[in-house]
Amino acid sequence: MRLPAELRRRGGADTLFGLLGLLGETMPTVAALSGVGRREPRPVERGLPLVVTEVAAAAGDVAVLRLADPASAPLPPWTPGCHVDVRLPSGGLRQYSLCGDPADRSAYRIAVRLVRDGRGGSAEVHALVPGSVVTVSGPRTAFHFTGGGPHLFVAGGIGITPILPMVAEAARRGEEWRLLYLGRSRDSLPFLDELARHGDRVTVRTDDEHGLPGPDLLAAYDGDGNGPQPGFAGGLAAAAVYCCGPAPLLALVREAARDARAFHAERFAPAPVVDGRPFTVKLAGTGRTVEVAADKTMLDALSDAVPSVAYSCRQGFCGTCRVTVLAGGIEHRDRFPERLRRDDEMMPCVSRAEGDHLIIDL
Amino acid sequence: MLKETPPPDNLVLGARDVRFDWSELPRHWVPDEPLATHLMNVLHLLLPAGERWFVEVFKQALPLIHDDDLRRDVLGFIGQEAMHAGAHQGVLDHFAAHGMDCGPFVDQVDWLFSRVMGDRPHLEGRRQTEWLVSRLAVIAAIEHVTAFMGDWILNADGLDAARTDPTMLDLLRWHGAEEVEHRSVAFNLYQHVDGRYLRRIQAMAMVAPMMFVLWRRGVRFMYAVDTELAGHRPPRVRDVRGTAARGVTPSLPHLTRKVLKYFARGYHPSQEGDTDQAVAYLASSPSARAAAERAA
Numbered sequence: 001m002r003l004p005a006e007l008r009r010r011g012g013a014d015t016l017f018g019l020l021g022l023l024g025e026t027m028p029t030v031a032a033l034s035g036v037g038r039r040e041p042r043p044v045e046r047g048l049p050l051v052v053t054e055v056a057a058a059a060g061d062v063a064v065l066r067l068a069d070p071a072s073a074p075l076p077p078w079t080p081g082c083h084v085d086v087r088l089p090s091g092g093l094r095q096y097s098l099c100g101d102p103a104d105r106s107a108y109r110i111a112v113r114l115v116r117d118g119r120g121g122s123a124e125v126h127a128l129v130p131g132s133v134v135t136v137s138g139p140r141t142a143f144h145f146t147g148g149g150p151h152l153f154v155a156g157g158i159g160i161t162p163i164l165p166m167v168a169e170a171a172r173r174g175e176e177w178r179l180l181y182l183g184r185s186r187d188s189l190p191f192l193d194e195l196a197r198h199g200d201r202v203t204v205r206t207d208d209e210h211g212l213p214g215p216d217l218l219a220a221y222d223g224d225g226n227g228p229q230p231g232f233a234g235g236l237a238a239a240a241v242y243c244c245g246p247a248p249l250l251a252l253v254r255e256a257a258r259d260a261r262a263f264h265a266e267r268f269a270p271a272p273v274v275d276g277r278p279f280t281v282k283l284a285g286t287g288r289t290v291e292v293a294a295d296k297t298m299l300d301a302l303s304d305a306v307p308s309v310a311y312s313c314r315q316g317f318c319g320t321c322r323v324t325v326l327a328g329g330i331e332h333r334d335r336f337p338e339r340l341r342r343d344d345e346m347m348p349c350v351s352r353a354e355g356d357h358l359i360i361d362l
Numbered sequence: 363m364l365k366e367t368p369p370p371d372n373l374v375l376g377a378r379d380v381r382f383d384w385s386e387l388p389r390h391w392v393p394d395e396p397l398a399t400h401l402m403n404v405l406h407l408l409l410p411a412g413e414r415w416f417v418e419v420f421k422q423a424l425p426l427i428h429d430d431d432l433r434r435d436v437l438g439f440i441g442q443e444a445m446h447a448g449a450h451q452g453v454l455d456h457f458a459a460h461g462m463d464c465g466p467f468v469d470q471v472d473w474l475f476s477r478v479m480g481d482r483p484h485l486e487g488r489r490q491t492e493w494l495v496s497r498l499a500v501i502a503a504i505e506h507v508t509a510f511m512g513d514w515i516l517n518a519d520g521l522d523a524a525r526t527d528p529t530m531l532d533l534l535r536w537h538g539a540e541e542v543e544h545r546s547v548a549f550n551l552y553q554h555v556d557g558r559y560l561r562r563i564q565a566m567a568m569v570a571p572m573m574f575v576l577w578r579r580g581v582r583f584m585y586a587v588d589t590e591l592a593g594h595r596p597p598r599v600r601d602v603r604g605t606a607a608r609g610v611t612p613s614l615p616h617l618t619r620k621v622l623k624y625f626a627r628g629y630h631p632s633q634e635g636d637t638d639q640a641v642a643y644l645a646s647s648p649s650a651r652a653a654a655e656r657a658a
């Protein structure tokens with residue numbers, strides 16, 4: 001391994017880098033020796049077949065399901081904010097927040113609002129009956145409850161599901177907390193009965209009674225906690241805000257909570273493709289051609305064809321998915337710093353072909 | 363084999379689109395602490411090349427993974443590391459534009475990662491795979507170090523007391539918090555593809571001394587290019603006692619103790635660091651909150 005000139009000094013090679021060069025020459029051999037006797041990775045199975053043990057109805061077209069191990073084995077542990085991936089009988093994969101008690105290892109509880117004409121799979125969940133079997137993986141969390149109050153929980157409608165165990169945990173720890181629960185009307189809000197035991201720590205705010213929420217929706221919490229207001233000592237600036245609900249509510253709360261000590265929201269899945277036109281991509285390495293539908297990302301199409309394709313953010317800023325384009329115009333939609341991206345590179349997680357065809361180096 | 367991922371390893375990992383504005387960054391961003399400043403500036407020298415190397419090696423490891431959860435974690439890890447590299451690169455660019463050209467040192471680091479630790483296209487079959495696995499062991503060892511340094515920076519009240527530049531402190535704590543978030547990924551990946559103790563600690567036996575030597579050189583380099591320190595004698599290793607006593611850097615005994623934990627047979631990264639604290643920081647960090655808003 002020849003040393004580059006800048007690593008030489010006073011006419012001789014730099015000692016450290018000379019040694020590193022030697023190390024570099026021997027390491028692959030050491031690696032081969034270290035690998036003697038290594039066993040190939042064994043496939044790991046993550047899906048857990050669970051049986052529906054109970055289905056109950058809750059306000060607002062919500063079905064509340066309990067899922068348990070068929071042999072009554074304890075389920076994997078979880079913490080407030082966790083969700084599970086549920087593989088439905090049709091093959092669809094849906095994420096639902098766990099809304100039961102983490103201390104109860106005998107079952108998971110999920111609550112699913114029926115979206116009429118929706119393609120989200122909610123109708124399929126509503127069709128499940130005791131005895132139905134679904135495959136569940138997780139629990140994982142993108143909305144981790146960290147503890148350490150005071151907390152202000154804000155939930156919109158079915159967004160109450162991850163918040164329920166958080167509220168219970170905050171209460172159990174004796175931490176200061178408040179819940180603002182929003183919806184169209186009281187009879188559209190599930191779990192009001194369960195929340196009743198928390199008394200005036202819970203404020204219910206409905207559109208039919210109070211009108212649509214505005215930028216001042218958290219103003220009441222900015223008091224000192226001593227008046228008739230529902231706030232707590234230190235006001236909003238002392239609070240960690242946890243918000244779950246529809247996107248417009250989330251935006252409103254994020255803005256209103258700008259001065260809060262912390263703001264937690266579930267991380268979003270990448271936005272759907274807008275204004276996409278279909279195009280084809282040819283993979284120069286294999287000669288394969290991949291069709292990218294108007295409503296699909298090029299990355300999705302590529303990873304169907306080449307499962308080991310790497311990606312990460314799927315929002316066009318991390319640069320992981322970048323590919324080199326050999327022919328065809330690129331419509332860049334990424335947020336990657338332009339000076340770090342060569343002209344012939346693109347981020348297929350968001351960017352598309354300008355025309356009908358691309359040839360890429362893959 | 364059925365496997366569960368208990369807390370705190372069940373976080374969904376994702377990159378955050380953070381941006382930093384360095385226009386107001388003072389030369390000694392821990393005020394009156396040039397040694398602490400430059401000790402931490404070495405991060406900017408090493409990490410862009412190092413973390414980009416992580417990304418490349420992890421991308422190559424994807425086909426070895428037979429575990430959907432682990433693959434998801436590795437993909438999340440890759441994006442986080444790519445953003446770390448970019449953020450530290452931004453600081454280097456700022457240095458270069460303000461009369462501290464780190465090029466000569468960075469070239470050496472690039473050479474280290476691309477040549478010494480880099481791909482060996484000529485290797486065939488099993489030798490190629492083992493070169494990959496050994497590098498995964500090296501990354502797992504480095505990730506132990508980044509995790510305990512992340513834990514240190516999240517708890518370094520001394521840096522607040524010293525009125526450290528808030529933007530730089532946010533970069534370091536955002537990075538530290540993500541290191542704590544993903545602290546198990548490289549280890550779990552190594553365990554998945556090999557997992558044998560000897561190979562794991564071999565890697566640390568190489569990584570720890572190498573980091574020490576590079577750090578020492580890096581600090582001396584920073585002192586050499588920092589014109590405001592012209593005439594100062596180059597710092598000695600024992601000077602770190604002072605910065606550690608003032609709480610603006612970790613102490614050498616602390617670092618040594620943490621490194622040694624990796625040699626325990628029952629070591630797992632989840633035993634170290636505090637996920638609650640990391641997630642809480644990311645929910646309060648100005649850069650991470652702006653990034654979350656950008657993504658919404």
Ligand code: FES
Nearest residue numbers: 312314319321349
């Ligand atoms: S996956 Fe991050 S830029 Fe495409």
Ligand SMILES: [Fe+2]
Nearest residue numbers: 413443446541
């Ligand atoms: Fe990192």
Ligand SMILES: [Fe+2]
Nearest residue numbers: 443505508541
């Ligand atoms: Fe890391």
